[in-house]
Amino acid sequence: GWVVSVEIDADLARVAAERLAAAGARVEVRTGDGTAGIAGLGPVDRLVATYAVETVPGTWIEQVRPGGRIVFPWGRLGHFALTVAEDGKSATGWLQGLALFMGDRHATGTVTSPALTLGGETAVDDGAMFEDLTGGHLLFALRVSHPGIVVSVEGSGVRARVRLRKETSGRSALVERADDGLVAILGEGRELWAALRAGYQLWCKRGRPEQWDFGMTVSSAGQTVWIHDPGNGPYVG
Numbered sequence: 614g615w616v617v618s619v620e621i622d623a624d625l626a627r628v629a630a631e632r633l634a635a636a637g638a639r640v641e642v643r644t645g646d647g648t649a650g651i652a653g654l655g656p657v658d659r660l661v662a663t664y665a666v667e668t669v670p671g672t673w674i675e676q677v678r679p680g681g682r683i684v685f686p687w688g689r690l691g692h693f694a695l696t697v698a699e700d701g702k703s704a705t706g707w708l709q710g711l712a713l714f715m716g717d718r719h720a721t722g723t724v725t726s727p728a729l730t731l732g733g734e735t736a737v738d739d740g741a742m743f744e745d746l747t748g749g750h751l752l753f754a755l756r757v758s759h760p761g762i763v764v765s766v767e768g769s770g771v772r773a774r775v776r777l778r779k780e781t782s783g784r785s786a787l788v789e790r791a792d793d794g795l796v797a798i799l800g801e802g803r804e805l806w807a808a809l810r811a812g813y814q815l816w817c818k819r820g821r822p823e824q825w826d827f828g829m830t831v832s833s834a835g836q837t838v839w840i841h842d843p844g845n846g847p848y849v850g
Contacts, residue, residue, distance in 0.1 A: 664718075
């Protein structure tokens, strides 16, 4: 098959072309912005991004044939594989795993999180939340509901330590659970933990979906992350 690689840095593109040629690989290397697509290239079978984007560019859907695949890392956590619809106007697919890639160098860093608040219908068990945070399912759900908050977990179970950082402001916090069950929040990001507790409550309300239950649809109308089926609508909303 015909493979085209796009690299935004001219020097890296030159080195890549030289090394691919030396290895006998038939790859055409072009210098350009992959987010803008590849000028003059007709519909392709597959488009694979090796840098993370928060929003899938419409040019990618336009450049892939109906039935073709778009594989990309999504923001700071997770990677998706989408299939372009028969009309060529949208793409839908499932989360494939929790890959971490470097981000788009043109990204603004202004990702914001929805204003979720704790509801009174279900109490939040902080101990259970700490245990669930050590697994990928809740971590990805929080990435969907609170994309502007970076969550990292050290240790496991109720004694785990949770580090939080808000990307837009740099505010951070370290959250620990003491033997008596009380939660200690160190740092200036107390509101970050409150936000994640609301995200945990939403995850429980949605039936505690696993990471593999999440899918995405991209069209001219926008980008939607859903669980189980596109017809269910946005996970947050």
